[in-house]
Amino acid sequence: MTANTLPNSSSNALPLLGRSQSELTEWVVSQGQPSYRGKQLHDWLYNKGARNLADITVFPKSWREEFALNPTAEIGRAEIHLHKQTRDGTEKFLLKLADGEIVETVGIPTSKRLTVCVSTQVGCPMACDFCATGKGGFRRNLAKHEIIDQVLTVQEVMQQRVSHIVFMGMGEPLLNYENLVGAIAVINKDIGIGQRNITVSTVGIPNQIPRFAEEHLQVTLAVSLHAPTQEVRAQVIPSADRYPLIALMDDCREYVEITGRRISFEYTLLAGVNDSAEQAKELAHLIRGFQSHVNIIPYNTVSDADYKRPSERAIQTFVQVLEDYKVTVSVRRTRGLEADAACGQLRGQHQKTLAKSI
Ligand code: SAH
Numbered sequence: 001m002t003a004n005t006l007p008n009s010s011s012n013a014l015p016l017l018g019r020s021q022s023e024l025t026e027w028v029v030s031q032g033q034p035s036y037r038g039k040q041l042h043d044w045l046y047n048k049g050a051r052n053l054a055d056i057t058v059f060p061k062s063w064r065e066e067f068a069l070n071p072t073a074e075i076g077r078a079e080i081h082l083h084k085q086t087r088d089g090t091e092k093f094l095l096k097l098a099d100g101e102i103v104e105t106v107g108i109p110t111s112k113r114l115t116v117c118v119s120t121q122v123g124c125p126m127a128c129d130f131c132a133t134g135k136g137g138f139r140r141n142l143a144k145h146e147i148i149d150q151v152l153t154v155q156e157v158m159q160q161r162v163s164h165i166v167f168m169g170m171g172e173p174l175l176n177y178e179n180l181v182g183a184i185a186v187i188n189k190d191i192g193i194g195q196r197n198i199t200v201s202t203v204g205i206p207n208q209i210p211r212f213a214e215e216h217l218q219v220t221l222a223v224s225l226h227a228p229t230q231e232v233r234a235q236v237i238p239s240a241d242r243y244p245l246i247a248l249m250d251d252c253r254e255y256v257e258i259t260g261r262r263i264s265f266e267y268t269l270l271a272g273v274n275d276s277a278e279q280a281k282e283l284a285h286l287i288r289g290f291q292s293h294v295n296i297i298p299y300n301t302v303s304d305a306d307y308k309r310p311s312e313r314a315i316q317t318f319v320q321v322l323e324d325y326k327v328t329v330s331v332r333r334t335r336g337l338e339a340d341a342a343c344g345q346l347r348g349q350h351q352k353t354l355a356k357s358i
Helices: 021-030 036-046 061-069 144-158 177-189 208-213 230-236 245-259 277-286 312-324 345-357
Strands: 079-085 091-096 102-110 113-117 121-123 138-141 164-167 198-202 220-224 263-269 293-298 328-331
Touching (some): 021 036, 079 144, 091 144, 102 144, 177 198, 220 245, 230 245, 277 312, 293 312, 312 328
Parallel strands (some): 113 164, 198 220, 293 328
Antiparallel strands (some): 121 138
């Protein structure tokens, strides 16, 4: 049996993906190899896309064969389960993890950029009422290497260097704190993506925003507000009961004090729920003093949620009111809609197809 025919995961093997150059060097030395092989391994993992140790042709044949017989480690790459391209250039991937779970990732090319929308959990426990991932339930946190794998996969398949990362895929990043922070370090140091080009989006978890501030990273924190009042927010975000808007805003203020960085607020616009001109005014008051940027996301229809996307006119009015209050606003125009591009939708479709076929 060659290493190429080995199953992707052997139960007690620890993944090499996600380790730093010095950790990889430690590992090659523990295998009786000279330390310079650590640098080679690092290069093959993060630049050359090696999926198996046997693929690393700079390694001696005898060592590669030894590996095939007795794997004491594995790289830990996931299998590409599905790859969909859309007319606007967005590419969606479903990755199959070693335990068979499926996770979604999206590559979004814009002029010179390639942004990857990365997942941090399989499913999500937050259960926001309008979100496809939330509707699908929660399975587990992603391991550090499973987060990093998404970036490498998009880079390899789209044959373009990834320039930006948004943690806006499936899951709540701050509920998978250690792996999130660990993955950011690798994405930055080992894959070479600048921290300023990384955005972490959260709906807010008690104590985690000030904790994240103490990491003193140069990344952008995006906070999903979705409502200017506690009452409306609690209607769409179940966790708002346990973590009220007032406490979330206090934590955001603390974050700004600790880091000196601006927060970007996200606001999914839901017709008749949070899209009135009055609510835009309330939102402007809520974020007064933050010098923040507001990212409006007109609702993407999710088949089993009862919301509607606001009209173009309602979107424009909402934006105009915010701008009148000197708030900088952008509207996220959904790309790749025809490939079920909105969060968690591709995996959602996949789950339904599976259910039908069982
Ligand atoms: N858990 C993180 C990341 C979620 S995805 C968070 O809550 O921030 C990124 C953004 O897309 C979040 O603001 C999320 O609320 C929003 N979103 C999810 N489903 C959506 C939908 N169907 N239409 C529009 N925005 C959606």
